Amino acid sequence: MQIGEPTPRRKLEPLCDKIGRDNVERVVHDFYGRLQANEMMRPFFANMGDFASHESLIADYWWTVMGGKVDGPRPFDMLGKHQALNLHGAAFDTWLRIFEETLLTYLPPELAQRWLQMALGIGDTMKRHLGLQNN
Numbered sequence: 263m264q265i266g267e268p269t270p271r272r273k274l275e276p277l278c279d280k281i282g283r284d285n286v287e288r289v290v291h292d293f294y295g296r297l298q299a300n301e302m303m304r305p306f307f308a309n310m311g312d313f314a315s316h317e318s319l320i321a322d323y324w325w326t327v328m329g330g331k332v333d334g335p336r337p338f339d340m341l342g343k344h345q346a347l348n349l350h351g352a353a354f355d356t357w358l359r360i361f362e363e364t365l366l367t368y369l370p371p372e373l374a375q376r377w378l379q380m381a382l383g384i385g386d387t388m389k390r391h392l393g394l395q396n397n
C-alpha cells in the first residue's frame with residue numbers, strides 16, 4: 263500500500279451474501295424432507311397442506327434473519343403458529359439436531375455454525391415463550 267492511500271475498510275459481509283440464496287433454499291428444502299422422514303417430527307406437519315409455499319416462507323424467513331431483503335412484506339407469526347402445535351423439549355432437540363445435520367451437508371463448518379447459532383438462539387427464545395425451557 264502506498265503512503266497516503268486510504269486504509270481499506272474491513273467489509274462486513276452479511277451472512278446472506280456469504281451463504282447465498284441457492285444454499286438457503288437447498289438447506290430448507292432438504293431439512294423439511296428430513297423432518298418428514300422422522301417419526302417424531304412428521305405428525306407436527308400433518309396438517310400443513312402445501313409444503314412448497316411453507317418452504318418458500320421459511321427460506322424468506324431465514325434470508326431476512328441473515329440480513330437479506332425479500333419481495334413484499336412477509337408477516338411471521340412464530341409464537342402463534344408454534345403455540346398451536348403442543349411442542350415439547352424433545353421435539354425441539356430433534357428439530358435442532360436434524361437442522362445441524364442438514365447445514366453440515368451443504369455448508370462449510372464455519373458457515374454452518376453461524377447459521378446454527380441463529381437457530382439455537384431463536385429456538386431458546388421460542389422455548390422460553392412456550393414455557394419449555396426446562397424440558
Ligand code: HEM
Pocket residue numbers: 303306307310319320323337338339340343344347349350353354355357380381382384385388
Ligand atoms: C419442535 C420444533 C418445531 C416444530 C415441530 C415446528 C413446526 C412448525 C410447523 C408445523 C409450522 C407451520 C405452522 C402453520 O403454518 O400452520 C411452523 C412454522 C414456522 N416455523 Fe417451526 N417448528 C419448530 C421449531 C422451529 C424453530 C426452532 C424455528 C426457527 C429457528 C422455526 C421456524 C418457523 C417459521 C419461521 C415458521 C413460519 C411461521 C409463520 O407462518 O408465520 N420453527 N413450524
